[in-house]
Amino acid sequence: MARKPGRMYREIRGQITTRKEYLKGVPNPKITQFDMGNRRESFPVKISLLAEEACNIRHNALDAARVAANRYMEKSVGVSNYHLKVRVYPHVILRENKQATGAGADRVSQGMRKAYGKPVGTAARVKPNQPVISIETKPQFIEKAKEALRRAGMKIPSPFRIVVET
Numbered sequence: 729m730a731r732k733p734g735r736m737y738r739e740i741r742g743q744i745t746t747r748k749e750y751l752k753g754v755p756n757p758k759i760t761q762f763d764m765g766n767r768r769e770s771f772p773v774k775i776s777l778l779a780e781e782a783c784n785i786r787h788n789a790l791d792a793a794r795v796a797a798n799r800y801m802e803k804s805v806g807v808s809n810y811h812l813k814v815r816v817y818p819h820v821i822l823r824e825n826k827q828a829t830g831a832g833a834d835r836v837s838q839g840m841r842k843a844y845g846k847p848v849g850t851a852a853r854v855k856p857n858q859p860v861i862s863i864e865t866k867p868q869f870i871e872k873a874k875e876a877l878r879r880a881g882m883k884i885p886s887p888f889r890i891v892v893e894t
Contacts, residue, residue, distance in 0.1 A: 737822050737851055738783050738885040744853065745821045754847040757787035757818045764798045765810040771864035774893045776815075777877040779860050779886040784851040786885075787818040790860075793880035797861060800876040810865040810873065816858070818850035859891075860884060 748754045777793075779785075794814050801810050823845030828837045854860060861880055863873040874890050881888035 732824065732848075734786055734789060734885055737786060737849075740782055740784060740853065745823065746819045748821065751821060751847050754821055755849055757790075757850050759787050759791035759794060759814065759818065761794070762814040762817075764794070764812040765801065765863075766808045767811055769808075769811070771811060771866060772894060773865055773867055773870055773873075775863045775865070775870065775873045775877060776859040776891050776893065777861045777881050777884075778857050778889050778891055779854045779884060780856060780889060781886045782856050783854055783884075783886045784820060784822075785816065785818075785854055785860065786822070787850045787852075789883050789885065790814060790816070790818060790852060793861060793883040796883060797863070797876040797880035800879055801863065801865075801872065804872045804876075805865065805869045809869055810863055812876075813862050813864075814860070815862055816852040816854060816860055818852045820851045820853050821847050822849045822851055824848045854886065860888075 745751065798812055801812060825843040825845040861877060863877060865873050870892060877890050881890070
């Protein structure tokens with residue numbers, strides 16, 4: 729069965745499920761690393777990517793944003809000149825009521841009867857103006873960090889803005 733488009737899970741609807749111990753077969757989040765770059769040094773400048781709307785960000789979109797930002801920073805400023813941190817964790821369990829298709833599917837499918845759905849993935853629930861990814865760096869690399877966060881912002885399903893803090 730093909731993966732559904734991200735727009736199906738973007739809006740926040742209904743009550744969320746976060747307790748994995750009550751559901752069987754919840755897939756592990758694709759994103760496993762949340763800190764990258766130089767974790768030991770403290771940097772004077774912090775640049776953050778903020779989601780402007782409340783939304784769910786799927787675990788594979790979070791991982792894609794992390795990879796895009798980290799790859800750009802690694803190539804342009806070097807591993808020792810930044811610290812990238814993903815600030816949200818995909819706790820929310822996404823469910824889907826899978827429908828059978830093809831010949832004879834009308835006898836197999838139950839429609840909306842007991843349509844709780846099976847777990848298909850996880851997502852991070854984000855509030856308006858909540859930081860999603862932060863990069864700490866030196867003052868001469870601010871423009872590179874902004875470009876890295878712009879590339880990461882293209883992967884998330886919400887309009888975003890980039891904020892520089894010192």
